[in-house]
Amino acid sequence: MMQELVQLLLDKAFKEREDLFLLDLHVSNNNDIKVVIDGDKGVSVEDCIYVSRSIEHNLDREEHDFALEVLSAGATAPLVLPRQYHKHIGRKLQIKTQQDESFEGQLQKVNEDGISISWKTREPKPVGKGKVTVTKEQDFAFSNIKEAKVKIKF
Numbered sequence: 251m252m253q254e255l256v257q258l259l260l261d262k263a264f265k266e267r268e269d270l271f272l273l274d275l276h277v278s279n280n281n282d283i284k285v286v287i288d289g290d291k292g293v294s295v296e297d298c299i300y301v302s303r304s305i306e307h308n309l310d311r312e313e314h315d316f317a318l319e320v321l322s323a324g325a326t327a328p329l330v331l332p333r334q335y336h337k338h339i340g341r342k343l344q345i346k347t348q349q350d351e352s353f354e355g356q357l358q359k360v361n362e363d364g365i366s367i368s369w370k371t372r373e374p375k376p377v378g379k380g381k382v383t384v385t386k387e388q389d390f391a392f393s394n395i396k397e398a399k400v401k402i403k404f
Contacts, residue, residue: 263304293322
């Protein structure tokens with residue numbers, strides 16, 4: 251009951267702010283509500299406050315006793331929706347496929363089916379001794395990505 255009510259309030263809030271979207275909603279048995287959001291341009295504290303107020307101001311505390319937590323996914327959280335990839339074009343991703351293969355490279359493009367990354371590697375020269383640096387590119391369908399994380403540089 252509470253889950254459906256909160257979902258309706260979130261749907262209304264996200265219609266007003268189309269740059270924000272829901273990643274996860276969890277309502278426990280004792281009405282602890284946890285909402286994880288993301289945005290096309292990231293998530294600010296003001297965005298979290300907006301979503302929090304959209305829920306809190308529309309639930310009657312006399313009728314429902316609840317605790318509410320609204321947060322962003324965070325920089326190290328895996329990307330779970332295709333919509334999240336667009337804002338990371340040009341950044342380095344670490345990808346694990348459904349076959350447990352790992353790849354790391356710069357996100358080059360995103361389309362409705364998947365993504366493309368590129369990376370540089372050293373390979374033996376075709377002729378003669380030594381190695382040469384080559385750029386590799388790999389496409390991944392969203393259905394084949396088990397986990398994708400943005401690699402943060404410090």
